[in-house]
Amino acid sequence: MIFTETELSGAFIIDVDRMADERGFFARSWCEDEFAAHGILMPPLQANVSSNPKRGTLRGMHYQLAPYEETKLIRCTHGAIYDVIVDLREESATYGQWLGVELTASSFRMLFVPARFAHGFLTLTDNTDVCYQVSAKYAPGSERGLRWNDPAIRIQWPFEPVLVSEKDRHHPDFRLMIPSAEAQLSE
Numbered sequence: 001m002i003f004t005e006t007e008l009s010g011a012f013i014i015d016v017d018r019m020a021d022e023r024g025f026f027a028r029s030w031c032e033d034e035f036a037a038h039g040i041l042m043p044p045l046q047a048n049v050s051s052n053p054k055r056g057t058l059r060g061m062h063y064q065l066a067p068y069e070e071t072k073l074i075r076c077t078h079g080a081i082y083d084v085i086v087d088l089r090e091e092s093a094t095y096g097q098w099l100g101v102e103l104t105a106s107s108f109r110m111l112f113v114p115a116r117f118a119h120g121f122l123t124l125t126d127n128t129d130v131c132y133q134v135s136a137k138y139a140p141g142s143e144r145g146l147r148w149n150d151p152a153i154r155i156q157w158p159f160e161p162v163l164v165s166e167k168d169r170h171h172p173d174f175r176l177m178i179p180s181a182e183a184q185l186s187e
Ligand SMILES: Cc1cn([C@H]2C[C@H](O)[C@@H](COP(=O)(O)OP(=O)(O)O[C@H]3O[C@@H](C)C(=O)[C@@H](O)[C@H]3O)O2)c(=O)[nH]c1=O
Pocket: 048, 050, 059, 060, 061, 062, 063, 072, 119, 120, 121, 138, 165, 167
């Protein structure tokens, strides 16, 4: 696999390393050793599939609180998505910043989402399927979300979504943690 770290540390774009022959190609899409070599320890505890008949469907932006923080490995298996993550690690130099990556079924490209990031996607075509493995179990009481159009984050989506769940339309305003005056003075 070919790992490219993004400007949000710990988040990787991962391309498959194709071994082609007359039948097509073979490639790994996950490998414990290769992930560990990039500092990623990700026991896949659950794998999910998300089917989206309509272009413009938006799911997100989701995360789970400790101790159920999840890493996720996202892949589009039919159609195309604009996949977005937001760094929610308060101690991070890129806290509050977002990153968007187009993932298409034909590119086989994946996005690795570190723990303590919000994640969501917008479907770019009809009949888009997304498969992803996650490193923690589903913990409904620890689920949190921020709105796709939260003014504190200002994600630039390629176009306005046409279908967003009731839950995702009503996530509360996100409050960026402002470093304390004391911490700012000591910088
Ligand atoms: C995520 C999840 C949902 N569910 C149930 C809850 C609900 O009845 C139904 C649909 O749930 P949601 O509306 O939360 O589904 P969805 O909006 O597709 O949620 C997903 O969005 C993407 C962007 C992510 O990153 C995922 O981690 C996950 O949060 O499925 C489970 O049973 N297990 C799960 O792991």
